[in-house]
Amino acid sequence: MALLRGVRDSHRGLIVLVALAVLGGCLRDPPPPTDPELAAELGLPERTPIHRVHLGGDRILPSRVEVDPGARVHFVVEDHRVYALRFLLEEMESEAAAFLRESEQTGSPPLARQGAWHLVAFDDAPAGLYPFLLEGYGEPARGQIRVRE
Numbered sequence: 049m050a051l052l053r054g055v056r057d058s059h060r061g062l063i064v065l066v067a068l069a070v071l072g073g074c075l076r077d078p079p080p081p082t083d084p085e086l087a088a089e090l091g092l093p094e095r096t097p098i099h100r101v102h103l104g105g106d107r108i109l110p111s112r113v114e115v116d117p118g119a120r121v122h123f124v125v126e127d128h129r130v131y132a133l134r135f136l137l138e139e140m141e142s143e144a145a146a147f148l149r150e151s152e153q154t155g156s157p158p159l160a161r162q163g164a165w166h167l168v169a170f171d172d173a174p175a176g177l178y179p180f181l182l183e184g185y186g187e188p189a190r191g192q193i194r195v196r197e
Contacts, residue, residue, distance in 0.1 A: 086122065090167070098167075102126050103133075103159070106186030114194045117173050121193055123156065125164045131184035132158050133166060143174040144195075159184075170195055 083098045092098075097119035102109045104126035113121055123133055134155035137145040148154050156166035170193075178193040 106189050108189050108191040111191040121168045123166045125159045129185035130160045136179040139179045141176045144176045
């Protein structure tokens with residue numbers, strides 16, 4: 049605020065707001081989530097968007113994920129319990145349900161150890177909501193993936 053000593057109080061706030069707006073315009077959206085090691089392991093391009101979802105207890109973190117078509121969602125077990133994930137086809141638009149059926153991604157096999165994972169690919173996925181249920185230890189937990197236009 050030393051730079052603003054000679055400026056009247058009524059103008060200081062305006063100057064600070066303008067400076068923040070200018071600086072905010074310089075900020076860019078962060079790059080999409082990715083995991084270069086997993087992408088290499090799976091033979092995917094290095095910058096393939098991979099969103100990680102942590103499974104543990106009766107929680108899903110984050111429970112809501114927003115992705116673009118072509119992204120991957122990587123579900124990872126964080127504890128020593130057994131889980132299974134299934135998409136709630138009856139709760140989604142018919143195009144989204146058909147996409148999951150045709151791509152054989154309606155659910156996961158049992159994820160039976162810490163570090164076990166399941167990857168869902170949204171290549172050519174129609175926009176919409178993809179609700180899912182995590183079953184296993186504790187109460188079932190719900191989550192959703194939103195595929196953007």
